[in-house]
Amino acid sequence: HGWHLLAFEGLPGRDAEYTPGSPDLALVTNALAELAAVPAPDIRLPTAWDRWGYYCTVDAQEYLTGTTLLHTDPASTNVLVxxxxxxxxxxxxxxxxxxxxxxxxxxxxxxxxxxxxxxQAWDWATRVPGWDDIDPKRVAAFIRAEARRWHDLAAEQVPTAAAIAEAASAWADAIASRA
Incomplete structure (x- = not known):
């Protein structure tokens, strides 16, 4: 009848630690590798283009297309160890x-x-299968779109958004330099 059931399971744990040297980083990489192999379920979900297209050029639609299920918010507070x-x-x-x-x-x-x-972030990303096959120009363009999104959030006075926007820009520059 068009309904989707959403169920939750209680899970004890703590937020992941993202600092250099944290043993959680290998666990996070493993989780991302598992997710990268999961096809999206046959339910209506927004696409990456739906999510970031507003901040991208039109040609980005081609490379934001795929069939993988995406989490899209891997902040340390969204990763439970x-x-x-x-x-x-x-x-x-x-x-x-x-x-x-x-x-x-x-x-x-x-x-x-x-x-x-x-x-250092690049070194961790390379541990996720398929990262070596990326087109750095496309990924950098995507992260620049994410930076624009965070700059907009900073303009709305969202706490920590300005720092995230600056980090996203630095991350995009580093990715682009590998092209």
């Missing part, structure tokens, strides 16, 4: 798109909230 695993929680913004989107967004979060350099 429990029993030696990282679990992506708070699925407020699921989408469908290419598998490199979540690792790219996680790299931005490693820079913005974890204190990583863009080079």
């Amino acid at each position: 429990s029993d030696g695993r990282a679990h992506l929680v708070d699925w407020s913004w699921p989408a469908v798109g290419p598998p490199w989107v979540d690792p790219a967004l996680c790299g931005m979060r490693l820079v913005s909230t974890g204190g990583h350099t863009p080079e």
